[in-house]
Amino acid sequence: MSYVRVLCCRRCGREYPIKPISLCDFCFSPLEVIYDYKSLAEAVSRETLSSGPVSMWRYRDLLPVDGEVVDIGAGFTPLVRADRLGRELGLERLYIKNDCLNPTFSFKDRVVSVAITKAREFGFNTTACASTGNLAASVAAHAAKANMKSYVFVPSDVERDKLVGTAIYNPILVVVDGTYDDVNQLCARLAERYNWGFVNINLRPYYAEGSKTLAYEVAEQLEWHAPDCVVAPAGSGLMFTRIWKGLNELSILGLIKPVNTHMYLTQAAGCSPIVNAFEARSLHVHPVRPNTIAKSIAIGNPADGYYALMVARQSGGGACAVTDEEATEGVKLLAQTEGIFAETAGGVVIAGLKKLAASQAIENGKLTVAFITGAGPKTQETVADIVRPFTIQPTLESFEEVVGKGNQSFCGSP
Numbered sequence: 001m002s003y004v005r006v007l008c009c010r011r012c013g014r015e016y017p018i019k020p021i022s023l024c025d026f027c028f029s030p031l032e033v034i035y036d037y038k039s040l041a042e043a044v045s046r047e048t049l050s051s052g053p054v055s056m057w058r059y060r061d062l063l064p065v066d067g068e069v070v071d072i073g074a075g076f077t078p079l080v081r082a083d084r085l086g087r088e089l090g091l092e093r094l095y096i097k098n099d100c101l102n103p104t105f106s107f108k109d110r111v112v113s114v115a116i117t118k119a120r121e122f123g124f125n126t127t128a129c130a131s132t133g134n135l136a137a138s139v140a141a142h143a144a145k146a147n148m149k150s151y152v153f154v155p156s157d158v159e160r161d162k163l164v165g166t167a168i169y170n171p172i173l174v175v176v177d178g179t180y181d182d183v184n185q186l187c188a189r190l191a192e193r194y195n196w197g198f199v200n201i202n203l204r205p206y207y208a209e210g211s212k213t214l215a216y217e218v219a220e221q222l223e224w225h226a227p228d229c230v231v232a233p234a235g236s237g238l239m240f241t242r243i244w245k246g247l248n249e250l251s252i253l254g255l256i257k258p259v260n261t262h263m264y265l266t267q268a269a270g271c272s273p274i275v276n277a278f279e280a281r282s283l284h285v286h287p288v289r290p291n292t293i294a295k296s297i298a299i300g301n302p303a304d305g306y307y308a309l310m311v312a313r314q315s316g317g318g319a320c321a322v323t324d325e326e327a328t329e330g331v332k333l334l335a336q337t338e339g340i341f342a343e344t345a346g347g348v349v350i351a352g353l354k355k356l357a358a359s360q361a362i363e364n365g366k367l368t369v370a371f372i373t374g375a376g377p378k379t380q381e382t383v384a385d386i387v388r389p390f391t392i393q394p395t396l397e398s399f400e401e402v403v404g405k406g407n408q409s410f411c412g413s414p
């Protein structure tokens, strides 16, 4: 049914059948889904894609699934013209891809929807993940919908709001005393021992493909154009590589012109191994120990760091790190100019965008899309200092004494 051909090793090119595997047996590099683009080009057009469902599943032909999908409504989120933020930063043609508006309030619903669909196709009745927080909620929610059992593993410093937002779907929630990288190593061992579909381990090649829908949507929402510049957060780096892949696939299929998009990735300075490598002009991403409030992207040893680095370099883009303070200011700036409340990872994007605009790496006039991948209520405590209300008695006098006099025009009068 699908247009998938094989899995292919990103480094040595060896091919593998479509199975729940993620690494090459020979060089241990990640495997990637390869499609039959010739048949795809005959089957899809702008019209066929645009007439699909109003979700990420309108791009189903470009995703590695065969059966009925596990769909809780991920994708087709708004691309909003960010005039006020753009004026603030000196970018006249700025857009925000608002992926806060997914069912579990982060872009992870895109990748999980594909991975859980695949898990069911492969016959798993249990699904699992190693999560920095957002993935756990998405896996638990999709497993609930698919009537599958789920084990979700998170590091001990995960935000409390993310635990609640996960536990509500009733997974087996396991808090591991360690960092995300410790959680990930444990899960790799569990994946060898148990016959579970780990969305970001043995199902990772399929999971990865869900992120391409971010690129498809943006291109369609820009009336089938690629942006001049993309600014997006990087944890493992996987999403960043798949935004790039998605844009290039549209061009291969003749749906957009050849891609000339400059890809910029952003990380928190407290966990910026990919930015470090970019700035050192090195090909090696050295692991770090994370220390940042941007926990959803706090991955010290990023599995796809090398490939994300290559995308930033080869696209003529870049990489930019920001402090936690700058990220918090970024969250506030986005909320106070565009009315969009992002989590800390979004603050990292806005603060990075601000630096890239100030240094003219991104010039005014370039059509720029910033990807906001998670919603603010998940990391509320980091901006709680914003709450400084007036406290008054329920009287006019108290209002005017404490808050001050408003302007005294009544409804309808000038």
Ligand SMILES: *Cc1c(COP(=O)(O)O)cnc(C)c1O
Pocket (backbone or CB within 6 Å): 106, 107, 108, 134, 135, 233, 234, 235, 236, 237, 238, 239, 240, 296, 297, 343, 345, 373, 374
């Ligand atoms: C997981 C996540 C990312 C990064 O994803 P990677 O593919 O690991 O780079 C970005 N933003 C948010 C909010 C996330 O939860």
Ligand SMILES: [Zn+2]
Pocket (backbone or CB within 6 Å): 009, 010, 011, 012, 013, 014, 024, 025, 026, 027, 028, 029
């Ligand atoms: Zn290989």
